[in-house]
Amino acid sequence: MAVNSRLSGMKDLSISERRARITHSAAVEPESLEVLDPEHGLTLEQADHMVENVIGVLGIPLGVATNFTVNGRDYLIPMATEEPSVVAAASNAARIARIAGGFATSTTEPLMRAQVQVLDVADPHAARLRLLEARAELIALADAQDPRLLRSGGGVRDVEVHLVPAPGATHVVLHLIVDVRDAMGANAVNTMAEAIAGRVAEIARGRTLLRILSNKADLRLCRARAVFDAGALGGPEVVDDIVHAAALAEADPYRAATHNKGIMNGVTAVVLATGNDTRAVEAGAHSHAVGRYGRYTSLSHFEKDADGNLVGALELPMAVGLVGGATKVHPVAQAAVALLGVTTARQLGEVITAVGLAQNLAAVRALATEGIQRGHMSLHARNVAVTAGATPEELPLVVSRLVTDRLVRADHAEEVLAELRGEG
Ligand SMILES: CC(C)(COP(=O)([O-])OP(=O)([O-])OC[C@H]1O[C@@H](n2cnc3c(N)ncnc32)[C@H](O)[C@@H]1OP(=O)([O-])[O-])[C@@H](O)C(=O)NCCC(=O)NCCSC(=O)C[C@@](C)(O)CC(=O)[O-]
């Protein structure tokens, strides 16, 4: 069944009504969403198998972003986040992108790097050539570690040898370039790196030290672009101002860090929802933000097209997988993957990149127009009211007062509560 992600008014529904709309609009059975109930999600026993010294599990809200079209196909996007307005913002931007056909995405092959560091090499330049001469032998040795990966069409694709000038010596660093197919790939490439290290030491005539993947996944890139209709954004001045805002992020690292945080609001939420490694994706993104000019800058770009509409473009390293890691063992992650309906790691990475671009656009549009506080803080007001002690019955009244008074602050929430309760 084709998914229809154009769902309006989800915010006004109860949780069970939202679930009913989702199962009606996507190819998932209602029972598959039952694991989203806290009492049916990750069990203590499952958690105890995942990490060490387990004493409990942490619940994070799982929302669904609507309106996404990627490469002509609709997706409902599971997002795990503690931050208010993230899911709303992604849905809002996807709604605008949809007018011009949604997001177009592409990806490289899923290539990860593992590094093998060699120390105490007397002749680093000659050692580099000796290692490159042994390319076929090293590839065969590494490939022999992972027959399942080979059967899936993956395996080592190349060997590079970098000479890294470091204090006191030149380090010889061999890179194994591995096609990890649908895995995130860390365990797969780490096993290979450890397996070839002895032979690398012999050939280089040195001592191997670190044998680990690089989180600078610069050969595993996902790209997303979209046209955002000028009228739906608020007019030509808004387009120009978003371009001005993006220009500051390109030029100024103080702004770039916040701009990129806005992108990661979306990216990390989907990475987490699907049980993937958030730190790996974040490390990759921030190293990519330094880019080829050696200066930290924005990951995305916004420009005005010939028709006066806004065009957004985003490229990100994307080390995510569908086999291995928590994705396969966490029941909620499995439900999230089923809801997304992705079948390859590359497809997952492309959708995540589209979400990153949407998230970025929503935030920058808010900043370039009314400011972040109205949209974000009116949703954050619920947290503030609960923190101040509002009961479920008092909540709507307190939230509405905080928003109308444009004072979304704990002290004001306490004042409003005292007033409501006839105190003071
Ligand atoms: C918050 C909005 C979307 C309101 O925007 P709005 O224009 O008031 O929204 P609306 O009521 O007209 O609704 C438009 C659509 O937005 C979605 N939507 C709207 N409200 C909800 C809701 N409650 N629950 C679910 N979905 C919602 C929904 O898709 C809805 O369509 P509909 O369903 O009506 O057909 C807008 O102001 C916005 O996009 N703001 C940006 C918020 C944001 O970026 N938050 C992230 C936290 S701030 C941060 O960490 C990053 C930052 C900002 O520093 C990054 C940077 O500096 O670049």
Ligand SMILES: NC(=O)C1=CN([C@@H]2O[C@H](COP(=O)(O)OP(=O)(O)OC[C@H]3O[C@@H](n4cnc5c(N)ncnc54)[C@H](O)[C@@H]3O)[C@@H](O)[C@H]2O)C=CC1
């Ligand atoms: N620096 C980092 O980012 C590090 C991350 N990790 C962790 O490593 C885990 C991910 O490692 P993985 O190697 O992805 O997991 P994994 O080792 O659990 O699964 C990958 C394996 O699945 C098999 N496989 C089956 N079907 C496949 C297919 N279609 N495509 C690819 N492989 C297939 C292959 O044998 C492959 O080696 C994550 O939990 C991550 O947090 C571990 C060490 C360092």
